Amino acid sequence: MAGKDVILERDKTSNRASFAVSIDERAHQAPPKLTRILFVEDERDIQMVARLALEDIGGFTVEACSSGSEALERAPCFGPDLILLDVMMPAPDGPATLSALSEMPATAQTPVVFVTAKVQNHEVAHYLELGAIDVIVKPFDPMTLADRVLEIWHRHHDP
Amino acid sequence: MGITQPSKLIGSRKIRLDLEATERKLRDKTLELEQAQEELAAQAEDKIRLETRLRLLEKAVDTVNMGVTITDLQGKIIYVNPADARMHGYAVEELIGQEARLYASKAVRTETGGDPAEPWVRRRIDSTKDGQPFPVRLISDRVHNTHLQPMATVTICEDIREQEHIREALVRRDNILKAVGLAAERLLTDASWEESVEEVLERLGRATGVDLIYMSVVKEDSPFTTGSAILSWTTPGGDVEERFRQGLGLPDRIELFACWKDRLVAGQTLQGRVSELPDRERDILDAWGVRSFAVVPIFVESNLRGYLSLEDGDDDREWLSVEIEALKTAARTFGASIMTWQAKLKIALSEEKYRDLLDNATDLIQSVSPDGRFQYVNRAWKETLGYSDQEVQQLKLWDVVRQQPSEEDDVVQSILSVDGQGPIEAIFVTRDGAEIFVEGSINSRFVDGLPVATRGIFRDITDRKLVDRMKQEFISTVSHELRTPLTSIIASLGLLDSGRMSGDPERMQELVAVALRNSNRLLQLINNLLDQQKLEDGKMTFKDEHVEIVPIVRETLDDIRSFAEMLNIELSLDVADENLCARGDHDRISQILSNLLSNAIKFSPPGDAVTISCRGERNRVVISVSDNGPGIPLDFQGRLFEKFTQFDASATRRSGGSGLGLSIARGLAEGMHGRIVLDEEVARGATFHVELPSTLPIAAE
Known part of the structure; x- marks a missing residue:
C-alpha cells in the first residue's frame, strides 16, 4: 500500500493494541489517456490476434513489431504510451529489449508490460525486477485483453 | 751375751761378730734361694700357660674354616691346616714340604696389597688338586725371631666363591632393576610399545646374561593358550637365536606352556636346570639347546596375560633369589605396560574406526x-x-x-x-x-x-540441483511451447466466437487458419514429447523394410515447403543416385529429415537456402542437411543431441522449438541402426549427416 501506511501499535501499559492509519493525501490528478501501444511479438499469429483484440476491441492504436530490434527502431518515432513485450524472441529477447528501451530517452519513462507464456513464479519475479510494471499471461482472452491492459495502465498511474 | 773379761771379752766378741756375719749371709742366701725358687715356680707356670695356649692355637688353626699355611723363607709349606688342604682338595700330609705356589691357578693371578714388611691382602684364583679354579682372598704376614729376622710367612686363605657369587648376583639384580627402571619409563610413556619392549628385553637379556629372553602376551579376551604376541631378544649369533628366529618347534613350546600354565596362573616362578625337568619338558627345551631356564608370569589386573621366559645354554646357570625378585618386578612393569598399551590400542582402534568411517x-x-x-x-x-x-x-x-x-x-x-x-x-x-x-x-x-x-x-547436491534446474527448464520450456500455440488458438477462436468478425469473412478465414495451424503445431509438440518418452523407454517401434530414400526426401521437402516459404527460405535438393535404398522405417526417416530441415530453416537468415543431398557410401546411405545459419557454437556441440537443449537460452525461435527435435532425430536414427553426426569441418552454418544402412535397390533385388 504505497502512500498509505497502516501501523499496528501495542500499548505497553495496558497491553491493548491500536491501529493507526495514515493516508497520503496526494493531489488526485487524472491519469494520462492510454492510446498508443507498441506490441512486440515474434509469433506472427499471436501478433495478428493480439492486434485485432487491442485495435478492434480496445480501440487502441497498435504498432506491431516482430523483433526487439524492430521495436527499438520504431519506438521513438511511434511514441507509445505503453509497450507490450514478448519475452522469448530472437535476440535481443524481451528482457534485453526492455533494458535497451529504458536507456533510450524517448522510451525511458514508457511503462513496459511483458506478455509471455513463461510465467513460473521466479520468472515473473525476475520480470518485475527488470523494471516491467506487470505481466500478462499467455494464452490471453482476446475479448478482455484490452481491459486488462487498461487496468494495468490505471493501476500504474494511480496505485 | 753377758761375758765381761776384757781379753776374753775381746776374743769372744770377735767370734760373736763372725757368727753374726755368717748368720746374716745365711739369711741372705736363704732369701736368694727363696727368690730363685719363686722365680722358678713362676717360670714353670708360664711354660705351662704357654704350652696350653699353643695347643689351643694349634687346635683352632686345625679346626678353623679358613685355610692357614706357614711357609719357610724358601716358600715351602711347613704347616698347613686341614681347612686349607680341604679347600684345595689335598690331604695335609701331601702338602707339607711342597711349594705354596702349587695352589695358584696359572690362568689367573691377581695380586693386591702393598709393602712386604706389612701384612698384605691378595685376591687370587686358586686351583683345586683336580684343576677346578676358584677365587680366594689371602692375607699374609711374616713371622720374625727375637732379633727381628724373618723366619716364616703365615697366610690365611679364604674361599670367596660364595661372596663373589653374591656380589655377582647383586650386580645382576642391579642391572635387572636398571632395565626395569628403563622399562617403566619407556613402556608407560612411549608410543611404540613393541620397540620399547624389545629394547627393554635386550637390556634384561644382557643384565641376566642369558641366551634368550622373550615375552609372550595374549590379546585381551582371547583364551590363554600361548603367547600370541612374542617379542624377544637373543644373544646374537647363538644357536638358540637361530632356532628361535626360525620359529622351530613352536607347537612344542605351546605344549610346554600348557604344562606350566597352572603354576604360572598361581603366580609361581619356574626356574632351574632343564636336566631336572620331567622327560617331555626336558626334551622340548633340550632340542633348543636350553640347559637352564626361568619363567616369570605376567599379570594384568590379577589375570595371567603373559610370561617372561629366560633361557640359557649353560647348565650351571644359577637363578638367585635376588635375580628372580628383580625379574618379578620386571614382569609387574610389563603387566602395567600391557594394560596401558591395550588401553591405548583400544583408543587407537576406536579412533581408527571413526576416522575410517569419516574418511569413507x-x-x-x-x-x-x-x-x-x-x-x-x-x-x-x-x-x-x-x-x-x-x-x-x-x-x-x-x-x-x-x-x-x-x-x-x-x-x-x-x-x-x-x-x-x-x-x-x-x-x-x-x-x-x-x-x-x-x-x-x-x-x-x-x-x-x-x-x-x-x-x-x-x-x-550439485547433481540434484542440476536435475532440479533441468526439470524447471523442462517445465518452463514445455509450458511455453504449449502455451504459445494455445495463445493463437484461444485468441483466434475467442475473436471468432465474439461475432465481432462476422462482417469480415476474409478475417474470419484468417483466424480459422491461425487456429488450425497452431492446433497442428500443438499436436506436433505433443507427438514429439511422446516420441521422446518412447525412445527413452525403448518402446518406440520401427518397421524394418526396404525403403527408397529419394522419394522420402522429396515428400518431406514438399511437406515443409510452406513453412520454408513463410520464412523466405529456399529449399534445394542434390541427388547423386535416384535409386538409393536403405533399411528402415519410411515414416521415421521422414520424421528425422523433417526435424533437421525444420531446424535448418529456422536458423537460416531470410532469403537464404537450405540444401538436402543424398548419396551412397559403401554400405550406407548418407542424407545431409545444410544451412548457412549461425552454426553450432563449439561449446554447445557436446550437448547438441541432449533433450531440451537449445544453445541460445533466450530462445531465438521463429516457429516453436521444444529442444526435442535433434534428440528425437538421433534416437530414431539409432533405432534404425544408423546415426546422425554434425559435420565439424563445415566452416559456415551447420551440416548434419544422417547415415542409414544401405541395401541394394529394390529393383535389383
Missing part, C-alpha cells in the same frame, strides 16, 4: 574453529574440493564458501554458528573455481562452555 563417508565432513580455520576435513571433502592436506591447513572457511552478494556473509556465519543449524544450503568453491552445491547441518563442540569447533556435514 561420501558426505563432506568438516570441523572449523571459531576463527574459520579447518581443524579436520574428511577424504570426501578433500577429494570433492580438490585440496591437499597441506593446503587445507592454510585455508579459511570463507575461501571455500561462495559468498552470495545478497546474503553477505550469512552462509559463513551460519556455518560458524554455535547454535546448531538444520539444513543449510551453501555453495562451496573447489580449488579449480568450480561451484559445488551442498546441503547439510552443523553443530558445535564446546569445552568448558566455550565453542571450540563447529562441525558440519554436507552432501554434494
Whole structure:
C-alpha cells in the first residue's frame, strides 16, 4: 500500500493494541489517456490476434513489431504510451529489449508490460525486477485483453 | 751375751761378730734361694700357660674354616691346616714340604696389597688338586725371631666363591632393576610399545646374561593358550637365536606352556636346570639347546596375560633369589605396560574406526574453529574440493564458501554458528573455481562452555540441483511451447466466437487458419514429447523394410515447403543416385529429415537456402542437411543431441522449438541402426549427416 501506511501499535501499559492509519493525501490528478501501444511479438499469429483484440476491441492504436530490434527502431518515432513485450524472441529477447528501451530517452519513462507464456513464479519475479510494471499471461482472452491492459495502465498511474 | 773379761771379752766378741756375719749371709742366701725358687715356680707356670695356649692355637688353626699355611723363607709349606688342604682338595700330609705356589691357578693371578714388611691382602684364583679354579682372598704376614729376622710367612686363605657369587648376583639384580627402571619409563610413556619392549628385553637379556629372553602376551579376551604376541631378544649369533628366529618347534613350546600354565596362573616362578625337568619338558627345551631356564608370569589386573621366559645354554646357570625378585618386578612393569598399551590400542582402534568411517563417508565432513580455520576435513571433502592436506591447513572457511552478494556473509556465519543449524544450503568453491552445491547441518563442540569447533556435514547436491534446474527448464520450456500455440488458438477462436468478425469473412478465414495451424503445431509438440518418452523407454517401434530414400526426401521437402516459404527460405535438393535404398522405417526417416530441415530453416537468415543431398557410401546411405545459419557454437556441440537443449537460452525461435527435435532425430536414427553426426569441418552454418544402412535397390533385388 504505497502512500498509505497502516501501523499496528501495542500499548505497553495496558497491553491493548491500536491501529493507526495514515493516508497520503496526494493531489488526485487524472491519469494520462492510454492510446498508443507498441506490441512486440515474434509469433506472427499471436501478433495478428493480439492486434485485432487491442485495435478492434480496445480501440487502441497498435504498432506491431516482430523483433526487439524492430521495436527499438520504431519506438521513438511511434511514441507509445505503453509497450507490450514478448519475452522469448530472437535476440535481443524481451528482457534485453526492455533494458535497451529504458536507456533510450524517448522510451525511458514508457511503462513496459511483458506478455509471455513463461510465467513460473521466479520468472515473473525476475520480470518485475527488470523494471516491467506487470505481466500478462499467455494464452490471453482476446475479448478482455484490452481491459486488462487498461487496468494495468490505471493501476500504474494511480496505485 | 753377758761375758765381761776384757781379753776374753775381746776374743769372744770377735767370734760373736763372725757368727753374726755368717748368720746374716745365711739369711741372705736363704732369701736368694727363696727368690730363685719363686722365680722358678713362676717360670714353670708360664711354660705351662704357654704350652696350653699353643695347643689351643694349634687346635683352632686345625679346626678353623679358613685355610692357614706357614711357609719357610724358601716358600715351602711347613704347616698347613686341614681347612686349607680341604679347600684345595689335598690331604695335609701331601702338602707339607711342597711349594705354596702349587695352589695358584696359572690362568689367573691377581695380586693386591702393598709393602712386604706389612701384612698384605691378595685376591687370587686358586686351583683345586683336580684343576677346578676358584677365587680366594689371602692375607699374609711374616713371622720374625727375637732379633727381628724373618723366619716364616703365615697366610690365611679364604674361599670367596660364595661372596663373589653374591656380589655377582647383586650386580645382576642391579642391572635387572636398571632395565626395569628403563622399562617403566619407556613402556608407560612411549608410543611404540613393541620397540620399547624389545629394547627393554635386550637390556634384561644382557643384565641376566642369558641366551634368550622373550615375552609372550595374549590379546585381551582371547583364551590363554600361548603367547600370541612374542617379542624377544637373543644373544646374537647363538644357536638358540637361530632356532628361535626360525620359529622351530613352536607347537612344542605351546605344549610346554600348557604344562606350566597352572603354576604360572598361581603366580609361581619356574626356574632351574632343564636336566631336572620331567622327560617331555626336558626334551622340548633340550632340542633348543636350553640347559637352564626361568619363567616369570605376567599379570594384568590379577589375570595371567603373559610370561617372561629366560633361557640359557649353560647348565650351571644359577637363578638367585635376588635375580628372580628383580625379574618379578620386571614382569609387574610389563603387566602395567600391557594394560596401558591395550588401553591405548583400544583408543587407537576406536579412533581408527571413526576416522575410517569419516574418511569413507561420501558426505563432506568438516570441523572449523571459531576463527574459520579447518581443524579436520574428511577424504570426501578433500577429494570433492580438490585440496591437499597441506593446503587445507592454510585455508579459511570463507575461501571455500561462495559468498552470495545478497546474503553477505550469512552462509559463513551460519556455518560458524554455535547454535546448531538444520539444513543449510551453501555453495562451496573447489580449488579449480568450480561451484559445488551442498546441503547439510552443523553443530558445535564446546569445552568448558566455550565453542571450540563447529562441525558440519554436507552432501554434494550439485547433481540434484542440476536435475532440479533441468526439470524447471523442462517445465518452463514445455509450458511455453504449449502455451504459445494455445495463445493463437484461444485468441483466434475467442475473436471468432465474439461475432465481432462476422462482417469480415476474409478475417474470419484468417483466424480459422491461425487456429488450425497452431492446433497442428500443438499436436506436433505433443507427438514429439511422446516420441521422446518412447525412445527413452525403448518402446518406440520401427518397421524394418526396404525403403527408397529419394522419394522420402522429396515428400518431406514438399511437406515443409510452406513453412520454408513463410520464412523466405529456399529449399534445394542434390541427388547423386535416384535409386538409393536403405533399411528402415519410411515414416521415421521422414520424421528425422523433417526435424533437421525444420531446424535448418529456422536458423537460416531470410532469403537464404537450405540444401538436402543424398548419396551412397559403401554400405550406407548418407542424407545431409545444410544451412548457412549461425552454426553450432563449439561449446554447445557436446550437448547438441541432449533433450531440451537449445544453445541460445533466450530462445531465438521463429516457429516453436521444444529442444526435442535433434534428440528425437538421433534416437530414431539409432533405432534404425544408423546415426546422425554434425559435420565439424563445415566452416559456415551447420551440416548434419544422417547415415542409414544401405541395401541394394529394390529393383535389383
